[in-house]
Amino acid sequence: MAFLVAGTLQVASQMADAQESLERKGKYSVRGLRVALTLSSPEVSASTVAVLDGVFRALGFESCRRREASVQGFPGELAGFLEQLHAHRGPVGCALVAAVAPRGQLRRPRQLVRELSCCGALRGCPKVFLLLSSTPGAPEPGAFLSGLRELCGRSPHWPLLQLLTEVFCRTAEETSGTTYCPVLRSSLRGALCLGDVGPWGPEPAPGPSAQYDLSGARAALLLAVIQGRPGARHDVEALGGLCEALGFETTLRTDPTAQAFLEELAQFRDRLDTHRGPVSCALVALMAHGGPQGQLLAVDGQAVWPEALVQELSGCRALRGCPKIFLLQACRGGHRDAGTGPTLLPWFQRWLRAPPATSSHADVLQIYADAQGGICSGPTPGSCDQADILTVYATAEGCVAYRDEKGSDFIQTLVEVLRAEPQGDLLELLTEANRQVCELDVLGPDSDERRKACLEIRSSLRRRLCLQA
Template sequence: MAFLVSGTLRVAAQIADAQDSLGRKGKYSVQGPRVALTLSSPEVSVSTVALLESVFQTLGFESRQRREASVQDFLEELTGFREQLDAHRAPMGCVLVALVAPNGQLRQPQKLVRELSGCEALRGCPKVFLLLSSAPGASPKPGTFLTGLSELCGRCPHWSLLQLLTEVFGRTAGESSGATYCPVLQSSLRGALCLGDVEPWGPEPEPSPSAQYDLSGDRAALFLAVIRDRPGAQRDVEALGGLCQTLGFETTLRTDPTAQAFQEELAQFQERLDTRRSPVSCALVALMAHGGPQGQLLGADGQEVQPEALVQELSRCRALRGCPKIFLLQACRGGHRDAGMGPTALPWFWRWLRAPPATPSHADVLQIYADAQGSSSGGFTPGSCDQADILRVYAAAEGCVAYRDEKGSDFIQTLVEVLRATPEGDLLELLTEVNRQVCELDVRGPDCSERRKACLEIRSSLRRRLCLQA
């Protein structure tokens, strides 16, 4: 009897482990089946689709499906793909979906992403979306992004996908009409993701000096924080201020700004940087306030300001051209409270096995927005700013609540702990670790007694690795 119970527990524990693909702390285990799907509109060139197939094969995707459909039918195709995966009734290793369409036709890509994110077979597994725009009448040959991705996937299979994409972004970025075009990635990954057909946990690659941002110049930080009626906000300001001082940032703090003051302070910050005699190598802006239902920031006067307008304000700074610009946004982006996705077995059974906690519904997704021909059309880029060298970190997924209590916010406090522990690390990888820790938390808001989950959203157009160690 004891042998039977022991065997049952062992098998059940293996099933529980398979439900969460973060098999090792901070690193995805992608040993299960890998499935890739390409959805392309009829206008997309054959050579572009063929190169995508080659990239998928290089990355070790055994099953590679390809379908041609109008953009209006993409959602229906993804629904069928999801049903196919759920019918498989076994945990997956990873899924990669490429959506290729002419510029401007894929207007609401988040609907397509959400359709697959709810797939039970993919719970806890990395889901990668490659959203490629293609200009009508453009060259049939794939551009710099796809060719660079193909070459690096074959040459550096042991790199994490975020490292690999940053290198590709550096090769792809180009000047057009006075602005810098660059692909953008949007990540809610909770761990390092390596898709090469090699042992992924070998030594990390040593970056060359040219592959990292040069931060030998001045560093400047601006904190715009609404403290009034936001318990714990002062704790966040103090913790982040101490971290910035350790990392060598000259910090300016403005508390309880109105909506207009948010814009004015950003404009003055930009002017001060442009008129400095010594070169500036990095800027950090922390925006902490209540958030509106559509992701707006609310000033101390209750009026709204769009965070994208603040990002654009700093992107025009001449002193920061080619330098990293970091935005930390601690604010709600809507009123949704995510209960997460949990195991489907009997609750008492999973509690007995100490199964992994519920996974936030928005976690484990990586979206890459790029142009198939490498031009500056920016057809799929989220937001209104497509310039390079910008890193935005949101404390909550789109439409969701950002949690905070008297001790501070989960996002800022965890960020400070992680960066203090490993200041020499690549910032994108460190932020992924911050997200992992935040996703593991069970939170209860002041007006909600049930457990809820939180998940960060990281948007990056960085072209080099970014290390903040002073």
Template sequence: MQGPRVALSLSSPGVSAAAITALEGVFRALGFESCERREASVQGFLEELAGFRERLDAHGGPVGCALVALVAPSGQLQPQQLIRELSPCGALQGCPKVFLLLSSGPGATLEPGAFLTGLRELCSRSPHWSLVQLLTELFHRVAEESTGSGCCPVLHSSLRGSLCLGGAEPWRPELAPSPSTQYDLSGARAALLLAVIRGRPGAQHDVEALGGLCQALGFETTLRTDPTAQAFQEELTQFRERLDTRGGAVSCVLVALMAHGGPRGQLLGADGQEAQPEVLVRELSHCRVLRGRPKVLLLQACRGGNRDAGVGPTVIPWYRRWLRAPPVIPSHADVLQIQTDAQGSFSGGPSSESADQADILTVYAATEGCVAYRDEKGSDFIQTLVEVLRAHPGGDLLELLTEVNRRVCEQDVLGPDCDEPRKACLEIRSSLQRRLCLQA
């Protein structure tokens, strides 16, 4: 990160002074020496963000990192619309953008709680940790402190690199995590691969590559090809029932769903009918034997029809090296979004509203509304994922997925209906509460 770190705090009326003070403590712990602070109605947040973007562009010069904290009653924020407001900012192109979304239940006064207190303390004590690792540790602590609240925080990431706000030197050796913060994978592992092959050239290569990886990592793997929309649901239900009735502990599961995607992110079965990914994820979260165990879901499917041209210089590709032009970056890259409750650990997302949603890692091959690319050799996402995990099977999975995203973001793709290069970007959603390493 080269350049200043800028921060903006937007809060709706009724937020306590103690909550604002706690936020300012977090900013200082993360290395943000100054912060704009504004109070506005939730409807005015978009206008405030537009003004923030204009001030950054008028400043002239790159920004090292941007942090935006949005504090409002639960259910009133529209995060994707707010995040998109900063996408055109030239000063923020290629730099990490962190969004902290804090909310509260109906009628509750927004006060500082376990999340903000813990975040400030961890940032001060462990500045050498990447922010994603730090948040995973924080999720674990908050869950322990809020036992019985039925809530969990979640992060969404499209970062292309490890974000360490403590300024640790890149050559500094990584400190070993505490054993209590790492998932125990000594029990059985199970994987379910559901793939529509028909009408998806290259999909068979993804199935073979992912199946070989699962075998190498010790997963008992079940493969079903060309499932109908109904079969997607039935296979998930049967998979859950088998796990609940088998003898012995299950320490980790991996589910891969590979199919065409609909215009609103639906999965299309071999029969052309729709299956909702959120319903399938919820089915897995109800598995009793998997409570407190990591659940990894991979979704290789389009989530809409948008083809991202990216942001950056418009230079003919073979001139880029000669001109030393910076690469074009996907429009949705470099964003880290954290949703939680100011008092504790509630995530305001519609699919992350209870403790059943804890310990889940979901990886989408495309961001919301965008195309996921695949050709006769397979998909960019699955092939890159297998390559990275085979090379570093013992690494922290969240950090490895960031590397996968970096490589996917660097690729230029020519789709079947466009002559200009297009970009792709993963979306990583995590409510993991411990470090996850698939190979000890």
């Protein structure tokens, strides 16, 4: 009996410590096994694989495995890797999977990402997915991998998002007047520091890329469908007040038609291009019902693709080299996520202080880049992943975004986090907002079962972005 009690108390202590290490400190504890896997097609050069291996080891991954296979064989190789993780008896701290294939071959990486994110052995642990397109016959890695290897070796203690931002700054390529660079997609709930430092070590100094200069004019455009969306007006008021407090000159348009969505973006871009002084930052919030494939549904019921609105502003001459922020509060499909969590009885769970259930889409970082430093087509076919764009979705791809009479979880949480620390790095603040959103239990409109939500943060920022000095 004493053994059972002692064992139970030890489990309770471990579970409580795991919960507090993320909640209280805002960082992942990656003290378990760190394992990396490289999936490479036969056309990928040996030097590229060698550089990846050096990156993994600089970040503290004890186990670095490689599987060479055709792109069609990647899912099977990943499944075998995940089976080995399930068989591992000790805790797993972090997993990193790199998939490298000639440009254009790996067109649908979602299956790989989904398999990695659903791994039971990695529940609550950070999962990093690195998609690299390569050029057949290229003898040496390009700017992205070379920069990643150099920075990981020199500054492994940096949070990974900060490190990637610095790499993006070095990698960005100017072509025909438009800057292209890698892009990351994050649903992390805390800072991920993979270097040989404790999870509660001092904050590292900012990288050489420093911060965006926001001394020029700032402009915000809020496009919100209010009709038929209870609580939407509270979101508009909260976000409008935040923009005003942060020095944005704000334009609000409610209940736009599909045509008005496009026209307002075009007029907003033209106003910035004709602004007499320098412009340093733009923020666009798009709030509406969402379609089954992530479209925005205007007040007239017509669909607008958010990617078209992003492209509209990315061509703004006045914003070249400046951060462009997009906030999307809309459903991206009809899936309602029940989340993943411990299966203990309710009273036992409370006594053990077990971590709450979290969204099944949380704790994933995806990085899309070109191994040879050329233009990467990006994670979404037809999209322009140009530099200096930050897009934040209220929910994961294919999922419902929640809102009630008091407003949406996303907008209300984001405003609260930014008001509490407006001088903080925006990527870090968004990660904190995601942690808070992931912890919320939402009663689904179709049943009494509780649902979970998770933000998706897409970034091609090349510097730290702090909205208040």
